[in-house]
Amino acid sequence: MGNTSSMLTQYDIEEVQQHCKHAFTQQEIVSLYQRFCQLDRNNCGFIPSDEFLSIPEFAVNPLSQSLLRMLDGFNFKEFIAFLSAFSPRSTLQHKIEFIFKVYDTDCNGKVSFDDMLTVLRDLTGQYMSEHQRKEVLAQVLEEAGYTKDSFLVLSDFMKILGNSDLKMEAEVPVD
Amino acid sequence: MNSSGVLKSSSSELDLDRPNIEDYLPSGAAIQQEPRGKLRLHDLLDISPTLSEAAGAIVDDSFTRCFKSNPPEPWNWNIYLFPLWCFGVFARYLIIFPTRVLVLTIGWIIFLSSFIPVHFLLKGHDKLRRSIERSLVEMICSFFVASWTGVVRYHGPRPSRRPKQVFVANHTSMIDFIVLEQMTAFAVIMQKHPGWVGLLQSTILESVGCIWFNRSEAKDREIVARKLREHVQGADNNPLLIFPEGTCVNNHYTVMFKKGAFELGCTVCPVAIKYNKIFVDAFWNSRKQSFTKHLLQLMTSWAVVCDVWYLEPQNLKPGETPIEFAERVRDIISTRAGLKMVPWDGYLKYSRPSPKHRERNIGS
Numbered sequence: 001m002g003n004t005s006s007m008l009t010q011y012d013i014e015e016v017q018q019h020c021k022h023a024f025t026q027q028e029i030v031s032l033y034q035r036f037c038q039l040d041r042n043n044c045g046f047i048p049s050d051e052f053l054s055i056p057e058f059a060v061n062p063l064s065q066s067l068l069r070m071l072d073g074f075n076f077k078e079f080i081a082f083l084s085a086f087s088p089r090s091t092l093q094h095k096i097e098f099i100f101k102v103y104d105t106d107c108n109g110k111v112s113f114d115d116m117l118t119v120l121r122d123l124t125g126q127y128m129s130e131h132q133r134k135e136v137l138a139q140v141l142e143e144a145g146y147t148k149d150s151f152l153v154l155s156d157f158m159k160i161l162g163n164s165d166l167k168m169e170a171e172v173p174v175d
Numbered sequence: 176m177n178s179s180g181v182l183k184s185s186s187s188e189l190d191l192d193r194p195n196i197e198d199y200l201p202s203g204a205a206i207q208q209e210p211r212g213k214l215r216l217h218d219l220l221d222i223s224p225t226l227s228e229a230a231g232a233i234v235d236d237s238f239t240r241c242f243k244s245n246p247p248e249p250w251n252w253n254i255y256l257f258p259l260w261c262f263g264v265f266a267r268y269l270i271i272f273p274t275r276v277l278v279l280t281i282g283w284i285i286f287l288s289s290f291i292p293v294h295f296l297l298k299g300h301d302k303l304r305r306s307i308e309r310s311l312v313e314m315i316c317s318f319f320v321a322s323w324t325g326v327v328r329y330h331g332p333r334p335s336r337r338p339k340q341v342f343v344a345n346h347t348s349m350i351d352f353i354v355l356e357q358m359t360a361f362a363v364i365m366q367k368h369p370g371w372v373g374l375l376q377s378t379i380l381e382s383v384g385c386i387w388f389n390r391s392e393a394k395d396r397e398i399v400a401r402k403l404r405e406h407v408q409g410a411d412n413n414p415l416l417i418f419p420e421g422t423c424v425n426n427h428y429t430v431m432f433k434k435g436a437f438e439l440g441c442t443v444c445p446v447a448i449k450y451n452k453i454f455v456d457a458f459w460n461s462r463k464q465s466f467t468k469h470l471l472q473l474m475t476s477w478a479v480v481c482d483v484w485y486l487e488p489q490n491l492k493p494g495e496t497p498i499e500f501a502e503r504v505r506d507i508i509s510t511r512a513g514l515k516m517v518p519w520d521g522y523l524k525y526s527r528p529s530p531k532h533r534e535r536n537i538g539s
Contacts, residue, residue: 035234038243041462055239056523057232063225086230099222119222136214144216160217168223170230 008033019077023084023094028172032083036076046075062122066102086170093158095168100157110151113137238519241428244460263477272475275322282318286311294382302411308382309360309413315379316357319350323470324478327354331485334359338410339441340488341403344448345508346418347426348459349466350473351448354481356383361416362406364388364399372466383413400435407441416446419501422521425458426450429514430521432505438497444488445504447512451480462524484511 008016013026024032039047049072053059061067074082084090085098103111103119120133128136138148144160146152252260290311297304320327334342342361344351349372352363362384367373376385386406388399406412419432426449437443450457455476459469473479486507491500509516 032234038239052233055232055236056519057236057238058229061225061229061232063222063229067226067229083230083234086227086234095223099220099226102222102226103220116219120219123222123225137219140214140216140219146216157220160220164217164221166221166223168227168230170227170234173235 016077016080020080020084021090023087023090024080024172025174027174028087029080031172031174032080033076036079046073047071047079048073062125063102063119066105066119066122069105070101083170086168087172088169092162092166095166096157096161097154098168099161100154110153111157112151113141113148116152237428237517238430238523241424241430241517241519242460242462242524244425244456244458244463267475267477271324271477275324275474279318279322282315282322286315286318290379290382305382305411312360312379312383313357316353319353320357320479323350323473323476325354326478326480327357328482329358329485330482334361334414334444334485336414339407340414340444341407341436341439341441342414342416342444342446343419343432343436343504343508344416344446345426345429345512345514346420346423347448347450348423348457348469350457350459350479351418352416354448354483355416355446358483360413362386362413363416364403364418368466370467386415396435403435404439407439419505420521422524423459423461424521425460427514428517429505429509430517430519432501434497434501437491437501437504440491442488442490443500443504445486445508445511447484447486447508449482449512449514451482453480454478457481482512486511
């Protein structure tokens, strides 16, 4: 059956490339489109966040819940824009922005102590008690010059993560 | 974690059936649990490894690949290929297909007119009745295979009727069963289906001795395990055929085998089936088409070509757990049929991993 009957034209591909600032090559976009069609099983033009949970590898990822929040109701352009942070061609700034968005649960541009605690909780699960988590987080924040009540904005994230080589990539299979 | 109310209880199944799934999952720890002093804010905030894994799973994952049916690529239509193909379509749909339907109908008539009398008249002579019914089932399966012009090559010694042995095979479509049944009348364990297939199951397959299960029943597993054990002990029963993957996979991969068949304490004879996609893809993508449509697709293509290998019987090695045994047999079958092994439970097609599995992933 396959959905490549709804083929992308060259114009579509170029438009999408513009949208994601050339983070992907044209071949990668075609592969991602096939993937998108595979996930969009009802052919409605967008992927319900539920569908991502049917990928076992994704569902067992500790951050799947936070990511699902960001992934709701994506059409193809948004899907590509989302994944563009994982392209080897995207900038460090773009990647840091993405990480910031994962932390910023209420999308108000500020990451609070609680936001960071939530992500830490997802990542450590039952291996740390809530008390330990709060302690570690508070301690580490203080060492970096922040307090428990400070809100981190994007520029703070840039400062903290900026001078490291962030390895955040996912390879798009191109056959 | 429910997925649209289809399956609720499989998390316990996943627990018992799967060996250490976290061994297969890439390790996702983003935080080093070092004593204070070494941990910096930078380390805490850097969730990039975990995010990369998540993105990798979104872009491509080994589980969905098992159930992907690749659409045919467009051909180069030119002045001679296109008319040839049109002629082919004409031949397939208007000449070959009606002939096949006719052959199948004749087969059914012969079958029913022999089966029904034998079934009722020979009530008292069980042994004779069973052996006639067996041959009749083999016959109708041959008719089925002929109706899609099945070209099947069998390699290896034919299955023997001995007690305390089970046959396991990889699963691509319901026709696997028919292809194997035409050689030897197996008893089979199947999911009960609705519609005309269910009718066939409850009447004809009963005669070769079949066991039903229901994926959506939690308690079902114990009942089924008991029935399996009873069947295998009986000397008179037909050899039992089990598809341990539990679901149809696209004949390029194998998903994990359920251990039920491997803890019965008997010899396991692996059977590998590989379909040649040259004329038609025999993979039944149950999410995309009903079995009837699938069958019609097969009947309107030139041929279904496949190879069946009957492999060397295996026994549980001393010190081996049933799960290791299952994996070993899966390896044998996959190697023979040229399939890649993936570490996923086939039932994940019908349900979602529970939060417990996410917890386990954190620890690695």
